[in-house]
Amino acid sequence: MLPEKLRTMEPYEPLSGTFDVRLDANESFIPPDDSILTALSKLQLNRYPDPYSRELCTAFAAYYGIDPERVTAGNGSDELIGIILSSFLGEGDKALCFSHDFSMYKFYLKLYEKQIVIYNKPHDLTVDIDEVLRIAEANNVRLIIFSNPCNPTSLGIKREEIIRLIESTKAIVVLDEAYMDFFNQSLIKLDFSNLIILRTMSKALGLAGARLGFAVAGCEYTRALQAVKSPYNVNILSQAAGTAALSNKALIDENIRRIISSRDMLYSRMCAMKSDEIVTVFPTCTNFVFVRMRDAQSVFTVLLERGISVRVLGDCLRITAGNERENDVLISALEDILSIRSENT
Numbered sequence: 001m002l003p004e005k006l007r008t009m010e011p012y013e014p015l016s017g018t019f020d021v022r023l024d025a026n027e028s029f030i031p032p033d034d035s036i037l038t039a040l041s042k043l044q045l046n047r048y049p050d051p052y053s054r055e056l057c058t059a060f061a062a063y064y065g066i067d068p069e070r071v072t073a074g075n076g077s078d079e080l081i082g083i084i085l086s087s088f089l090g091e092g093d094k095a096l097c098f099s100h101d102f103s104m105y106k107f108y109l110k111l112y113e114k115q116i117v118i119y120n121k122p123h124d125l126t127v128d129i130d131e132v133l134r135i136a137e138a139n140n141v142r143l144i145i146f147s148n149p150c151n152p153t154s155l156g157i158k159r160e161e162i163i164r165l166i167e168s169t170k171a172i173v174v175l176d177e178a179y180m181d182f183f184n185q186s187l188i189k190l191d192f193s194n195l196i197i198l199r200t201m202s203k204a205l206g207l208a209g210a211r212l213g214f215a216v217a218g219c220e221y222t223r224a225l226q227a228v229k230s231p232y233n234v235n236i237l238s239q240a241a242g243t244a245a246l247s248n249k250a251l252i253d254e255n256i257r258r259i260i261s262s263r264d265m266l267y268s269r270m271c272a273m274k275s276d277e278i279v280t281v282f283p284t285c286t287n288f289v290f291v292r293m294r295d296a297q298s299v300f301t302v303l304l305e306r307g308i309s310v311r312v313l314g315d316c317l318r319i320t321a322g323n324e325r326e327n328d329v330l331i332s333a334l335e336d337i338l339s340i341r342s343e344n345t
């Protein structure tokens with residue numbers, strides 16, 4: 001007989017089916033450069049990969065201007081979240097998550113049978129650091145995990161506020177900066193003994209299919225991460241693809257600019273849509289736009305029928321910035337569904 005927790009769990013199912021316009025997973029719309037594929041042709045696939053992904057971590061550290069000794073690579077940051085939440089919390093230890101935030105934090109905490117404390121964000125979805133500190137203290141939590149900028153709210157918290165949080169708590173702070181390439185408030189160059197920063201190549205860096213994530217931390221936590229991870233967690237193809245991608249700084253910077261400009265276009269066109277159906281378009285520090293709607297569920301369903309996939313979360317839609325055509329198709333469909341004309345047409 002399976003344990004109770006497994007009987008109620010369902011396999012993760014991203015949207016299945018084929019859609020002409022996919023704006024549901026926050027991926028980059030820019031296909032990989034040919035140099036990345038060239039790098040894969042000379043690999044010794046008969047050999048195990050480097051267990052510590054040293055070349056990859058060095059390329060990552062060079063791109064961000066940090067010490068490679070502080071970097072641990074993972075099979076997506078998802079793997080690192082799982083490793084941290086399973087092994088950095090002892091039996092009975094509590095972890096603090098925010099709501100809404102990235103769903104995998106709660107997923108792993110439940111799977112590993114950890115105690116979960118929730119900070120519920122107010123209606124405007126901002127984060128009150130004093131309230132977070134109060135809840136952390138009152139519940140004596142061992143670890144605090146959250147994303148900044150936040151998926152799904154697209155909102156960002158200023159660096160000073162995060163530093164105040166880290167300096168005011170004894171808890172381990174796991175700061176998921178999956179979207180920080182679109183916001184300029186990273187803590188990646190700072191060293192705090194109770195901080196782990198997570199980064200990924202899945203969003204701004206355009207390699208979601210290669211599954212590459214990184215943990216950046218001080219020597220104590222880095223040693224612990226390297227001790228508990230599975231030995232060959234990042235395969236040889238992904239290590240090479242990531243190393244090649246990170247070595248082309250000019251191209252990464254250019255791609256990030258293109259994504260931000262697409263995001264800004266999508267955001268301003270959403271703001272320009274005047275409809276009672278659109279309640280709030282949240283300011284965005286990410287590569288997606290988060291919109292509170294009167295009836296998000298039915299708009300989501302009609303978009304899907306038209307071959308356009310976005311994410312629906314309660315009364316909100318999360319729409320990834322796509323290429324020009326994808327954004328155009330989405331905006332026209334929305335205008336059509338909501339029977340409105342945007343101000344700039």
Ligand SMILES: *Cc1c(COP(=O)(O)O)cnc(C)c1O
Binds near residue numbers: 211212213
């Ligand atoms: C997409 C995302 C991740 C997952 O990244 P992978 O490296 O693809 O596993 C982690 N955190 C947040 C907040 C994300 O949105």
